[in-house]
Amino acid sequence: MSQILDYLKSQQEAMITLLEQWVNQDSPTNHKPSTDLMGQMMVQAFVEAGATLAAVHPQPDLGNHYTITYGQGDGQILVLCHFDTVWPLGEAERRPFTIEDGRAKGPGVHDMKAGVLIGLFALKAIQQLGLTPRHKLIFLLTSDEEIGSPTSRQLIEAAGRQSRYCLVLEGAHNRSVLTTSRKGVGRFQLEVRGISAHAGVEPQKGASAIEELAHQIQALHAMTDFARGVTVNVGVVSGGERSNVVAARAVAEIDLRVATGADGEEISRKILGLQPHLSGCQLHITGGLNRAPFEETPAGLALFAKAQAIAQNLGFTVEKFSSGGGSDGNFVAALGTPTLDGLGSLGGGAHALTEYTVLEALPLRAALLAELIMQL
Structure with missing residues (x-):
């Protein structure tokens, strides 16, 4: 010994x-x-x-x-x-x-x-x-x-x-x-800005930030590729003020994990390049890789x-x-x-x-x- x-x-x-x-x-x-x-x-x-x-x-x-x-x-x-x-x-x-x-x-x-x-x-x-x-x-x-x-x-x-x-x-x-x-670690925040409106009287004049965020969450999770060691997870969401108001704002916090630097660059570009799905909504995305692989x-x-x-x-x-x-x-x-x-x-x-x-x-x-x- x-x-x-x-x-x-x-x-x-x-x-x-x-x-x-x-x-x-x-x-x-x-x-x-x-x-x-x-x-x-x-x-x-x-x-x-x-x-x-x-x-x-x-x-x-x-x-x-x-x-x-x-x-x-x-x-x-x-x-x-x-x-x-x-x-x-x-x-x-x-x-x-x-x-x-x-x-x-x-x-x-x-x-x-x-x-x-x-x-x-x-x-x-x-x-x-x-x-x-x-x-x-x-x-x-x-x-x-x-x-x-x-x-x-x-x-x-x-x-x-x-x-x-x-x-x-x-x-x-x-x-x-x-x-x-x-794995490398990325942190992003996605803020959706919509248009508020009365949910019962004239909802058609609004653009729901929450609905837009729902579309974006699906797009983000679709970026996950287990075979490549890539995972994208929306772990925290918030939005809206009242149930009878079309939500003007919603926010998601996103975790990215990648096995290679090349994947980190590629998936980061995709996240930062997301586009709105609904007319009247805007996206504001910040963040990036915090730790390289x-x-x-x-x-x-x-x-x-x-x-x-x-x-x-x-x-x-x-x-x-x-x-x-x-x-x-x-x-x-x-x-x-x-x-x-x-x-x-x-x-x-x-x-x-x-x-x-x-x-x-x-x-x-x-x-x-x-x-x-x-x-x-």
């Missing part, structure tokens, strides 16, 4: 104790005081493990971001983590950290507080065992991933351009996998093959996985930097009340990350 894995197995109880503290601290993306406190707790743990807080990136409305460094080396490895969650303020009090059948549960336990924990303890193993990575480590802890990383994207891309490799600590969902590709590359697959061999030597297996969800890894992969995702916790139920992480896998996943860092 590797000395790294030996050390991390001895730290499992400490890992669980710290994870409980983190999960019991709310960190909803849109509540800066709570998210800042969560970030400060994590930064303190990294500094106590021998890392350096290189920069605080203040944000006026969302949580601050943090750059943490370790070692020197002739290049750098970027390790991406986020500490915001989708859960509202007070969720940790309503649903605190619990353990059941070897699984830890609680808001954000898998997505991705256990992932940050794995990064921390991989670093602790390297530091405590006196190991020297070949490359400088850059841990970028961000607070806005769950809403598309609007304030951290520039930081992520700048660090990605300077890095030889990027390792992303999002979780492995439900089985022992590492993520080698992710994270496509498989030879360099990325070589990184996976190295991790797969390490896992085998540690006594477990990992397979490669293509995810329909985006992550901050999409930003770096799109720059051409070899990127491997899904190095966080083994668990499932992200964004759901069933969210969990498998506790016995925490030392194994941390050992995999530490060994990979040492071999790069």
Whole structure:
């Protein structure tokens, strides 16, 4: 057994104790005081493990971001983590950290507080065992991933351009996998402007924005092509004011997922180019791709093959996985930097009340990350 894995197995109880503290601290993306406190707790743990807080990136409305460094080396490895969650303020009090059948549960336990924990303890193993990575480590802890990383994207891309490799600590969902590709993600808003009229007296003088939107929804969903990995989903709709008024306005929020950059460009053009079906209605469409597809590359697959061999030597297996969800890894992969995702916790139920992480896998996943860092 590797000395790294030996050390991390001895730290499992400490890992669980710290994870409980983190999960019991709310960190909803849109509540800066709570998210800042969560970030400060994590930064303190990294500094106590021998890392350096290189920069605080203040944000006026969302949580601050943090750059943490370790070692020197002739290049750098970027390790991406986020500490915001989708859960509202007070969720940790309503649903605190619990353990059941070897699984830890609680808001954000898998997505991705256990992932940050794995990064921390991989670093602790390297530091405590006196190991020297070949490359400088850059841990970028961000607070806005769950809403598309609007304030951290520039930081992520700048660090990605300077890095030889990027390792992303999002979780492995439900089985022992590492993520080698992710779909690109687009967000659009379609606003329909119609003409209001009395629905009983003179409806013929109106143009229903809701009826127009119904036609557009059908056109949008018809763009889905499962064989190509393209999905278009209208997930939120609103419109109208009263049942006896022909609706003058209706709005739809649209989610686009694509497997390739070419499909992203094609489907985005189609969405932005939609035309009205009904006379008297106008369309106003905004949005685009937020995250380009994270496509498989030879360099990325070589990184996976190295991790797969390490896992085998540690006594477990990992397979490669293509995810329909985006992550901050999409930003770096799109720059051409070899990127491997899904190095966080083994668990499932992200964004759901069933969210969990498998506790016995925490030392194994941390050992995999530490060994990979040492071999790069």
